[in-house]
Each structure stands twice: as C-alpha cells, then as structure tokens.
Amino acid sequence: MVVKFRTVLVLFILLNLLVFTGNDLQAQIKEYGGALSDILRVHPLANDIEEAEEKYGEHEKPDVVFSKEMKFLNMTLKDSIILAIHNNYEIKIAKLEPMMTEKDITVAKSKFDPTLTIKGNRDVTETPSASRLTLGLSSGVAIGAYKQDRNTAQAMVEKPLETGGSFTLDFNVAPRIFIDPSPFSGLNPQSTASIEAKLTQPLLKNAGIFYNRSEIYIARNNNEKSILELKKTAIAVINTVQKAYWNLVMAIEEFRVRKKSLESAEDLLRKNTIQVKVGTLAQIEVLVAEDGVAQKKNGIIEAENDIKNREDDLKLIINLSNNPILSDIAIIPLDKASFNITDVTIGESINIALANRPELFKQGLDIANARIKVKQQKNQLLPELNIEAGIRYNGLGANSGNALDSVFSNQFQDEFFGATLKVPIGNRKARSDYSRAKLEARQSLLNRNKIEQEIVVEVRTAVREIKKNAESIKATEKAQELALERLQAEEKKFKVGRSTSLEVLRAQDNLTIAEGKAVKALIDYQISLGDLDSKTGTILENNNIIIEDTDI
Numbered sequence: 078m079v080v081k082f083r084t085v086l087v088l089f090i091l092l093n094l095l096v097f098t099g100n101d102l103q104a105q106i107k108e109y110g111g112a113l114s115d116i117l118r119v120h121p122l123a124n125d126i127e128e129a130e131e132k133y134g135e136h137e138k139p140d141v142v143f144s145k146e147m148k149f150l151n152m153t154l155k156d157s158i159i160l161a162i163h164n165n166y167e168i169k170i171a172k173l174e175p176m177m178t179e180k181d182i183t184v185a186k187s188k189f190d191p192t193l194t195i196k197g198n199r200d201v202t203e204t205p206s207a208s209r210l211t212l213g214l215s216s217g218v219a220i221g222a223y224k225q226d227r228n229t230a231q232a233m234v235e236k237p238l239e240t241g242g243s244f245t246l247d248f249n250v251a252p253r254i255f256i257d258p259s260p261f262s263g264l265n266p267q268s269t270a271s272i273e274a275k276l277t278q279p280l281l282k283n284a285g286i287f288y289n290r291s292e293i294y295i296a297r298n299n300n301e302k303s304i305l306e307l308k309k310t311a312i313a314v315i316n317t318v319q320k321a322y323w324n325l326v327m328a329i330e331e332f333r334v335r336k337k338s339l340e341s342a343e344d345l346l347r348k349n350t351i352q353v354k355v356g357t358l359a360q361i362e363v364l365v366a367e368d369g370v371a372q373k374k375n376g377i378i379e380a381e382n383d384i385k386n387r388e389d390d391l392k393l394i395i396n397l398s399n400n401p402i403l404s405d406i407a408i409i410p411l412d413k414a415s416f417n418i419t420d421v422t423i424g425e426s427i428n429i430a431l432a433n434r435p436e437l438f439k440q441g442l443d444i445a446n447a448r449i450k451v452k453q454q455k456n457q458l459l460p461e462l463n464i465e466a467g468i469r470y471n472g473l474g475a476n477s478g479n480a481l482d483s484v485f486s487n488q489f490q491d492e493f494f495g496a497t498l499k500v501p502i503g504n505r506k507a508r509s510d511y512s513r514a515k516l517e518a519r520q521s522l523l524n525r526n527k528i529e530q531e532i533v534v535e536v537r538t539a540v541r542e543i544k545k546n547a548e549s550i551k552a553t554e555k556a557q558e559l560a561l562e563r564l565q566a567e568e569k570k571f572k573v574g575r576s577t578s579l580e581v582l583r584a585q586d587n588l589t590i591a592e593g594k595a596v597k598a599l600i601d602y603q604i605s606l607g608d609l610d611s612k613t614g615t616i617l618e619n620n621n622i623i624i625e626d627t628d629i
C-alpha cells in the first residue's frame with residue numbers, strides 16, 4: 078500500500094521558502110500585518126526603522142516594520158492540507174494498518190508452504206527371548222539375550238494442497254547390526270531403505286479450492302478495508318484542516334473588525350475631549366467615550382487570544398505544535414473567504430456520495446467476508462470422507478548403499494489405497510456455527526443499509542447548510558449596510574447635538590456585530606463547501622490526493 082501525495086520536495090520547499098523574516102514580509106502580509114503586530118506585541122528595532130526609512134522614505138515607509146528575528150509562515154489552505162497529509166499522527170497511524178494487514182495475506186498463504194522434516198535415531202537393544210528362532214537352535218538355555226544395534230534416518234517432505242489434501246514424500250534408511258545374531262539372519266549387518274509417495278484428499282468436509290483459500294480471500298479483503306480506512310481518515314483530517322484554517326481566518330477578520338471599532342471609539346473620545354475643553358460638550362460624554370474605549374480594548378484582548386487558540390488548533394492538526402523550529406512561528410493564512418455561488422443539489426450530491434464514500438466500500442467488503450464465512454461453515458456440515466493412496470519402494474542390502482540400490486531398482490513395490498468415512502452424530506456445533514454465520518451475513522447487509530441512510534442524511538444536511546449560509550451572507554451584508562448607515566446618521570446627529578456619545582457607541586457596537594456576523598457567514602459558507610466535499614467523499618480528489626493499493 079502506498080499513499081501518493083505531493084512529493085516531499087514540495088513539503089521541503091514549503092517549509093524553507095515560506096518562512097520569512099523582517100522586511101521580506103511586507104508584500105506578503107499587507108492585509109494582516111497590522112493585526113499581527115498587535116497580536117504578537119512586536120516592537121520594531123531601531124535599525125529596522127532606519128532601514129525602512131532609508132528604503133521607503135520617511136513618509137512612504139510601511140505602516141508595520143517587523144523585527145528581523147520575527148518568523149512567519151505564509152500558508153494557503155492547500156499548503157495546510159499538504160502539511161497535514163505528511164505530518165498528522167492519525168494519518169501516520171492509519172498508514173501502518175495496510176502494511177500490517179498485508180502481512181496477514183502472507184500468513185494465510187503460508188498454509189500451503191511445504192514442510193521438510195528430518196529425523197535420526199540410534200537404538201542399541203538387548204531383548205530377553207526364549208525363542209530358538211531368535212537365539213539359535215544351539216542355545217541350551219530357556220531364556221537368552223537378543224542384541225542388535227539399529228540406526229534410522231528419515232527425511233520427509235509434506236506439501237499441503239489447495240484442494241484440502243496433502244502430498245507426502247517419505248525417505249527412510251535403517252542400517253542394523255545383530256550383535257548376537259540368530260542363525261536365521263542371512264545378512265549381518267543389514268540395511269533397509271524405503272521411498273514412499275502418498276496423497277491424501279478429503280472429498281466432502283474440508284475439501285475444495287474455495288474452502289481452503291478462503292482465509293486468503295478474507296485477508297485480502299481486510300487489507301482493502303484498511304486502505305479504505307486510511308482514505309476515511311484522510312478525508313476526516315482534511316476536513317478538519319479546512320475548518321481549522323478558515324476558523325483562523327475568521328479569528329483574524331474578527332480581530333480586524335474589533336480593531337476598527339476600537340479606532341472609531343478612540344476617535345470619538347478624542348473629539349469629545351476637544352469639545353469638552355472648548356466648553357461645547359458636557360464632561361459626561363468623555364466618560365461615556367472612555368468606557369466605550371475600555372470595553373472595546375477588552376474585546377481586542379479576547380480576539381487576540383482567540384487568534385492564538387485557532388492558530389494552535391491548526392498547528393496541532395498539521396503537527397507543528399511540537400516542532401522546536403516551527404512551533405513559535407505565526408501562521409499567516411493567505412487565502413481569503415469569497416462568495417461564489419455554487420449550484421448543489423441534494424439528489425446529485427447523494428449519488429456522488431454513494432459512489433465515493435469509503436465507508437460503503439468497506440461495508441461491502443464486510444459483506445463479502447461474511448458470505449465467505451457462510452460457505453466455510455456450510456462445508457463443515459458435511460461428513461468427512463478422506464481417501465489415501467500411494468506407492469512405496471523397499472530395499473534391503475548389506476549396507477546402506479546396497480539398500481538404496483535395491484530401492485531404486487523398483488524390484489520391491491507396495492501400492493496402497495484407503496478411505497475413511499466419519500459421520501458426526503447430531504453435528505450441533507457445525508449447525509450452530511452455520512446459523513450464526515448466516516445471521517452475521519444478514520447483519521452486515523443491514524449495516525450497509527444503515528450506513529447508506531446515514532450518508533443520505535449527512536449529505537442532505539450539508540447541502541442545506543450551504544444554501545442556508547449563502548442566504549445568511551446576503552442577509553448579513555444587508556444588515557452591515559444598515560448598521561453603517563445608522564452609525565453615520567448617529568454621528569451626524571451627534572455633531573449637531575441631537576444625539577449622545579452613548580448612542581454613537583451603540584451604533585458602533587451594532588456595526589461591529591453586523592460586520593462580525595458577515596465575516597462569520599462568509600467563513601461558514603467556505604467551511605460548508607468543504608464539509609460537503611467530505612460528506613460526498615470527493616475531498617481527496619478535489620485536493621489532488623490519491624490513495625492506491627500498491628506496494629510500499
């Protein structure tokens with residue numbers, strides 16, 4: 078199994094070329110520079126200011142000059158996904174499972190590996206005997222000793238067959254010396270040898286290529302399941318990445334909105350202070366404006382904290398949080414949320430999901446395994462009928478060499494054939510196992526139906542979420558326009574003395590809320606698009622990520 082993503086070279090370039098310091102950032106972070114300078118509490122060094130003034134002129138230098146020691150990582154959504162695919166622990170763990178299940182296939186195939194058995198033995202015996210045939214006719218005692226020195230050597234190769242039987246080739250050599258021989262032993266020493274080829278084959282129970290290879294089929298299906306599980310994990314991780322990325326963008330946009338609101342409140346405070354000094358405004362208006370500034374500063378602090386939290390969430394997913402070099406960098410998301418109307422329909426999305434979701438393919442393999450097990454257990458209901466057939470060549474000689482020559486002369490040949498029938502009475506275990514296997518197969522079918530139902534509901538919900546967020550964007554944009562118009566009206570009324578600082582601050586708050594909702598609606602729309610890709614199982618293809626079943 079291998080996972081084909083963008084090459085590691087792309088990752089290396091990303092980490093080495095997208096980390097900038099100092100003035101190199103100016104063109105890249107024009108949008109976010111001001112926000113990040115406040116968030117990170119960056120104070121420009123004297124030489125940085127001098128260099129900026131020398132390069133741009135005193136009145137044309139950038140609004141924000143960062144310290145050369147400050148590090149940033151400019152990232153698009155695609156970059157974040159690539160980093161997650163290479164670094165995320167969940168994906169790393171999931172990638173090991175196909176490697177392990179691939180070994181299970183080899184284990185299942187090893188059932189048919191041949192076995193070589195070699196045995197050797199020496200036996201010196203002294204057996205009491207009263208037989209004159211053994212002790213000799215000249216013996217005058219009733220009981221005597223019959224002594225012999227016997228050595229045996231055996232080599233046997235056994236090859237299991239895919240039909241369920243086995244083929245055995247057995248070679249034996251046994252030299253023997255009669256220490257106290259009887260007169261009826263014509264050869265002393267003498268050696269025997271034999272070569273036997275035997276085939277055993279079940280005809281009913283445990284018979285058949287499908288039955289005996291079924292564990293290989295199951296192991297292959299399990300390997301495919303682990304690859305699909307990897308695909309499912311990758312889909313989930315990418316969806317989590319895109320959510321974390323857009324949540325970071327939303328946090329930065331929210332910070333910008335709050336900072337803009339703070340600037341408006343500070344401007345109001347400055348104007349009120351001037352008017353109080355010239356005696357055209359009551360002191361209470363300054364106090365109200367100061368309270369508004371304090372509250373908005375508190376909102377800024379919350380927004381700063383939220384940005385760092387969202388940044389940590391993204392770093393955790395792409396596994397940068399524990400990197401000593403990259404853990405303290407500030408991530409600058411380069412992609413901005415945009416509203417491009419995407420035409421999605423429930424019916425088409427459901428069909429795409431049913432054709433792509435790895436959960437369905439995985440459940441299909443579970444069904445296939447369950448059906449294999451049904452066939453396995455059905456075979457076990459049969460009685461055992463085994464046959465055995467073979468041929469044996471024997472040899473005898475004064476030594477092992479002569480015995481072997483006698484064997485290969487084919488002069489002494491045995492042929493044998495046998496059959497064994499074993500019928501279980503009751504066979505309750507096999508019947509229960511067969512019934513259970515059929516129930517498990519039925520259960521796997523019901524699980525597939527359940528998964529299909531869940532996918533349909535998930536897709537329908539995702540499509541409705543997109544349409545809802547699209548309408549929310551339109552509504553929040555209108556609310557933002559109205560909030561701005563109200564603020565402008567309140568400011569005009571305040572200038573002519575027909576409104577108060579409190580009303581202006583309320584209008585500013587309403588505008589801040591409206592702008593925040595507009596940003597959230599836009600981000601939610603982007604997230605819902607990615608979530609639909611996840612629910613239809615197309616998020617990998619849409620990001621050019623391919624998972625294939627090939628060797629690592």
